[in-house]
Amino acid sequence: MLQSKYHWNISPYDLEASRQLQQQLEIPALLASLLVTRGISNSEDASKFLDHSLMELHDPYQMSGIEEAVPRIRKAVDAGERILIYGDYDADGLSSTALMIELMRTLQANFEFYIPHRSKEGYGLHNHVLKQAHDNGVSLIVTVDTGISAVEQIAYAAELGIDVIVTDHHEPPAKLPEAYTLINPKLPYCPYPFKGLAGVGVAYKLAYALLGKDTPAAWLELVALGTIADLMPLTDENRVLVRMGLEQMTASSFPGISALLHTAGWNQGEVTSTNVAFGLAPRINAAGRMSHAFSALDVLTATSMEVAEDLAEKLDLLNRERQQLVDDIVGEAFKRIEAKEAAGTLPDVLVVAGEGWNVGVVGIVASKILERYYRPTLVLGIDVATGECKGSARSIPGFDIYEALTYCDALLDHYGGHPSAAGMSLHRDRLEEFEQRLNEFARNVLRPEHFIPSLQADLECRLREITLPVIEQLAQLAPFGMGNPSPRLLVRGAELLDYRQMGKDGKHLKLTIRQDGSMIEAVAFGKGEIFKLLTPEARVDLVVEAGINEWNGQRKPQLFIQDISIPHLQVFDYRDPLDPGTKIEELQQGILKTSYCSAGSMAAVSSRRADLLAVGHLEGTSVWVYDQEQGISPGRSESDRGDAVTVKTLFVIELPDSADIWNKMLTSFVNLERVFLLHPRSSVDTIEAPSRERFKQVYIFLRKYAGQDECLEERVIAELMSRFGISRRMLYFILDIFVELDFIVRGEGRITVNSAPSKRPLESASGYQSLGLLAEMEQILLHEEVPQITEWITCQLQGVS
Structure with missing residues (x-):
């Protein structure tokens, strides 16, 4: 299971209005549906929207x-x-x-x-x-x-x-x-x-x-x-x-704009709002953030291409320096916020300030903090000499940051902006009171639902609907941006055929997915970390934007992933590791680097026979042991059994002695999302699925053997193992079941066969039923492949929920 980063909202859909618009304008069904979901159902309005002019x-x-x-x-x-x-x-x-x-x-x-x-x-x-x-x-x-x-x-x-x-x-x-x-x-x-x-x-x-x-x-x-x-x-x-x-x-009259486009990687063809938003804008803004904005103005007003290209290169270098500076400040800011989070004092509105922080980039830093914590965020740079703080704010829907600053205007030297972004300045002596006032304002405005980020999808569709001609038609909805976002499509239950990381340091993710026979590639920029949490058997739900991949003269559809979810349990196969503790540590470090798993949500479980010290030193991973009565119990004295509800990732080091313990364990880990199997695959003491023939075979032998002067249990077991190839562990189960049925008596190392046993059927013994379940569990967890194991554990979870 992989939880989505956002709560997905689907726009209301009017099927009949979409059909009418499709027929009237002779456009693809998907394009008609997208127009309707954006409130454009009248054919005249739709025509105007698709073919607008300066008039x-x-x-x-x-x-x-x-x-x-x-x-x-x-x-x-x-x-x-x-x-x-x-x-x-x-x-x-x-x-x-x-x-x-x-x-x-x-x-x-x-x-x-x-x-x-x-x-x-x-x-x-x-x-x-x-x-x-x-x-x-x-x-x-x-x-x-x-x-x-x-x-x-x-x-x-x-x-x-x-x-x-x-x-x-x-x-x-x-x-x-x-x-x-x-x-x-x-x-x-x-x-x-x-x-x-x-x-x-x-x-x-x-x-x-x-x-x-x-x-x-x-x-x-x-x-x-x-x-x-x-x-x-x-x-x-x-x-x-x-x-x-x-x-x-596309044929700019401004040498500076042409030079900046080429510096940002654009070569030819249509210029899109994405080229501007992620290519031009950051480079132009970098001038004011890192130096003086005059250098960017010089680019925009340049009349010579030679001069423009030289200036554009300098802006590109400034932008790279800006990116590194942002990374440094973000890292420092995260440490401060994490300290508050660990202390349980994370406020509704985050205010972080640092001496010497470049005030030109604090707005970008605020955006990155908001993306991680989804709270209104203000980041300020402090002038050490004067104590003056200058900062930027970024907010979430439902919280007007300009209104919040107006509430604090007595503390501010200057402020201005919009409901979602603003700037301000004040003296550092007022910072603490400023933060208090902002959170006082927030208490009257923000509700729990405000802190859940949402992602709006236009409609749900199948992969077969996302064809090259349809994507080309969707371009008529452009330009895309605020108020007119690129169409977002929800695709559910796609097979994951292939997945791999790409880009520097594996920063990005590339998937190949299939649905109803249609196959397409999907790219998730900045989501390379998800690679560690995917399995070949996964069925993925995706919110995507559709585009066209052009390479070597070929054009094919491509999806750009905005969010991803795996709605089912995932099983990862690491059975038979050389050292379970080392493997768990390796996996833990990789998982914690993702933003999808946190310390405290991971646990390792084994029997009391296992060397739990091998994983006991891992910070953030709780240790549990199998328990006959409750399924599991904490492996550390300071842990509480109630902590099991926080576990989402489980490392299984060793299997329990019974299926009943396994089921009770699953009852405790109610929020389980993924299971890593690290137990041994082979055992000399294998358990067989119980059969009447096998039990009859053993019983006949016991009756014959019991007629001798001494019926020593150890000698009987050795003989049965040698003669019938039954494991010692299996024989113990059989003998226990015979005792339960009153077929035999065991005591003082001897076995006595009852001359007048009860007439109870073999299947009526609880031990017989438990043995069947144990054999099934071990057969699946020891010998089956991941798809069968996943299906079995999923059924177990449904049975105990």
């Missing part, structure tokens, strides 16, 4: 503030006023700044631009920059992806005689800045019909209001980049903007 974009003048901004910018351009573009250091802010630079170049404006340093200055407008702008003769500032919370800074700009036009998309605070005008679709009074634009989307709307149909289509590349990188919903007009932008990228 679907909203009028920019519907956005509050644009009507005031356009004439002010035109006036500044005509009068030769000095204009400052003030941006942000993330990929959305840099895309916005690059787009505004393109606009100002087109307008032939007199302008300059500024991006704050992420760690030295932090997010937002800063008075020293405004003062410098004033000294440079700036009379108009246009912000992009920032400014909606800059109340004091914009007031200071007004004192300097500078007008400020704010274009932003972040959540507006209760008190708004008194700027020349505010452009943000999220303003409570703004009638703009779509609130999900990225910062670059808002900047594009302003540019389009100024240029109209003369707005270059190439600028949509920047819109696509910023929108995808900032995880904005790819719905409504974002879907149109991003799709058009991605189409432009």
